[in-house]
Amino acid sequence: xxxxxxxxxxxxxxxxxxVDAPETLLNTLRRSLGDFAPKYGCGxxxxxVCTVLIDGEPxxxxxxxxxxxxxxxxETASGMADGPELHPLQAQFMEHFAAQCGFCTPGxxxxxxxxxxxxxxxxxxxxxxxxxxxxxxxxxxxxxxxxILAAAGSPGLRRA
Amino acid sequence: MLAVRSCxxxxxxxxxxxxxxxxxxxxxxxxxxxxxxxxxxxxxTLLRVTDPAFRRIEAxxxxxxxxxxxxxxxxxxxxxxxxxxxxxxxxxxxAVRNMASVGGNLFAPAPYGDFTVAxxxxxxxVVVQAGFxxxxxxxxxxxxxxxxxxxxxxxxAIQFSRPANPGDFHFRKISRVKPKGLxxxxxxxxxxxxxxxxxxxxxxxxxxxxxxxxARGVERTLEGKALDAAAxxxxxxxALEGCRPATDAIASEWYRREVLPVHLxxxxxxxxx
Ligand SMILES: Cc1cc2nc3c(=O)[nH]c(=O)nc-3n(C[C@H](O)[C@H](O)[C@H](O)COP(=O)(O)OP(=O)(O)OC[C@H]3O[C@@H](n4cnc5c(N)ncnc54)[C@H](O)[C@@H]3O)c2cc1C
Ligand code: FES
Ligand code: FES
Numbered sequence: 001x002x003x004x005x006x007x008x009x010x011x012x013x014x015x016x017x018x019v020d021a022p023e024t025l026l027n028t029l030r031r032s033l034g035d036f037a038p039k040y041g042c043g044x045x046x047x048x049v050c051t052v053l054i055d056g057e058p059x060x061x062x063x064x065x066x067x068x069x070x071x072x073x074x075e076t077a078s079g080m081a082d083g084p085e086l087h088p089l090q091a092q093f094m095e096h097f098a099a100q101c102g103f104c105t106p107g108x109x110x111x112x113x114x115x116x117x118x119x120x121x122x123x124x125x126x127x128x129x130x131x132x133x134x135x136x137x138x139x140x141x142x143x144x145x146x147x148i149l150a151a152a153g154s155p156g157l158r159r160a
Numbered sequence: 161m162l163a164v165r166s167c168x169x170x171x172x173x174x175x176x177x178x179x180x181x182x183x184x185x186x187x188x189x190x191x192x193x194x195x196x197x198x199x200x201x202x203x204x205t206l207l208r209v210t211d212p213a214f215r216r217i218e219a220x221x222x223x224x225x226x227x228x229x230x231x232x233x234x235x236x237x238x239x240x241x242x243x244x245x246x247x248x249x250x251x252x253x254x255a256v257r258n259m260a261s262v263g264g265n266l267f268a269p270a271p272y273g274d275f276t277v278a279x280x281x282x283x284x285x286v287v288v289q290a291g292f293x294x295x296x297x298x299x300x301x302x303x304x305x306x307x308x309x310x311x312x313x314x315x316x317a318i319q320f321s322r323p324a325n326p327g328d329f330h331f332r333k334i335s336r337v338k339p340k341g342l343x344x345x346x347x348x349x350x351x352x353x354x355x356x357x358x359x360x361x362x363x364x365x366x367x368x369x370x371x372x373x374x375a376r377g378v379e380r381t382l383e384g385k386a387l388d389a390a391a392x393x394x395x396x397x398x399a400l401e402g403c404r405p406a407t408d409a410i411a412s413e414w415y416r417r418e419v420l421p422v423h424l425x426x427x428x429x430x431x432x433x
Contacts, residue, residue: 001161021164022196022206043197045190051255057233058255063193065186067164068208111254132340133253 008069010035011079019066026050026061029076037077037106041135049132051107052076058114058133066099077106080113088154089147096147100138107134112148121153162196164203173209174314174369176291183207185314187264188231190256194263196232206266208421222322226316228263228286233261243326244289247278247348253340263315266300268306269368271343271410276304278331280364280372284320288313303373328352332433333366334351334423336410342343343367345420347427351382358382358391367410368403377401378424392428396421 003018010033017032029052041047050062053075059097080087087111092098099105108131113124114129116123122130127148128141136144149159164186167173177183182204188190197203216231219240223258224237235241235248236257251260251274265275266286279300286303287295290313297319304313325328331348335341346366351358361382376397387393405416426433 003162022162024193024197043257044194045252048255054258059258059260060255062197063259065164065189065193065206065208067166090287098171114254116299117258127337130254133255 004067005063006066006070009073015065021065021067021085023066025052025059025066025069026073028066029061029074035076035078038110039103039106041103046130046135047104047107048111049104049107051110051134053106053110053114055116056114058111060133073109075113077109080109087113088151088157089116092147092151092154093144096143096150098139098143098147104134104136104138108144110138112144112151115148116152116157120157122149124149127152133156162202164208165205166208166210168210170196170209170211170213170289170295170314170316171292172352173207173211174295174316175292176205176207177311178291180205183332185209185230187261188259190252190260191264191268209230219322224302224322226262227359228261228266228317230262231338232257232260232262235275243323243329244275244278245316245345247275247333250331250343250346254328255271262318266315266318270370270406271342271345271408274333274343274346274365276300277346277366278348279318279320279365280304281329281331281350281362282320282323283350283362284318286315287319287364289316290314301374304373305375307371323350324352330427332423332427334419334433342410343414345405347420347424351387351428353387356386357384357389359384363424365403365420368405368416370404370406373402375399375401375424382428386427391431392425395428396425 006019007016011092017028019028038061039049041049045060045063051058052061055073089109110135127145186206186208187211214227216227218225232251235244256350284300286298286300288298289295295316329350333346334344348364350362361379363378366372378395381394399421405413407413
């Protein structure tokens, strides 16, 4: 079947790809656009490891059609650092040992970023709620929650 | 091979859905795309609706209309729909809520369907469009009763009256994993009071039958009564009427039957869960 062209803004850069009609955004990001931050975990919406921001809101890229992203803004964990300078969330994840195997980390960072972009000073319960769709099998969540709370309110959070 | 067709109007989507047995409407895709990823859905056409009416909320007045494509995230962003925030927040994590639609929830198999439970307790009607032509309003309960037997066509919108007093509307989802586990069961109740007595009680359950159901026995016992200990005890006695819960990975049928009256009693008494 003929491929369909799709264009969207990925981490601040206009990107284009030819996709199959039912192709997921996760496949397009990983296979065509070389963005390997979002991972394939369950393909069911249950683990959150494929979380990306679409127009600033968290979405599961494993359940999103690429063609539905035409003209939209897609952001992944790959776009969080500013050159060599880490996003405060990334810095605090390192500081707090909030990653072990690291498989959940891009999804966690993305979910946490969506929270802090809208609510720079969340409560602990709000942090837990924000990452409630993201499973981590390694850390027991406490270091992740601590890292997000530590990043909250940092200068530089709202970097474009 | 699976095709995708984008429909600019609801009429186009309804026409295609009625004319093609292999067409599947795509709401937020949280359930449909699972089937695609797992190879259960490989043939036919996914119909996307881009008509803005599908995602419109009209909630300014006494009569509310929600497009079937409206997401749980949109409900949570609407101040006018504050009384529906608890059932919208009960569904998945933030990313699921930004995708999951109200229309899709009507078709989600048990133990899903928590938002639909709230809509049942609000006496909602669904606007169903089968084929080209205009939509027809049908009681939600009717749609649910035939849901697993026949494709109803396209649900374009959901309509209901705003509760005169939002404090008369109650919703609880009972789950074991906090904050986001699946429903052991859910309960919604709209209990307007007239002169201190319940008038036009509506109570609905999720995960207590193959689809969300009305708790007719409870509604009958509460009608015309003050919400006192005697009325609550009578409601608990009648709680299981019509229930056919499943045994699944979340709970056994026996357990669901054991705990439903307890949670119903707490909800009616205004106690914390
Ligand atoms: C991780 C996870 C957690 C979840 N947790 C919950 C939960 O706690 N509670 C809960 O209730 N659900 C839950 N769900 C299930 C699901 O996300 C919701 O029920 C959601 O509302 C389904 O909507 P959708 O738009 O994504 O449906 P879709 O997947 O798009 O569609 C589901 C079905 O409905 C049909 N359909 C959709 N819209 C219409 C329409 N307008 N007219 C006719 N047919 C239509 C589709 O053709 C399909 O058969 C969860 C899902 C995931 C992945
Ligand atoms: S891979 Fe998308 S939620 Fe698990
Ligand atoms: S660090 Fe391994 S899954 Fe979270």
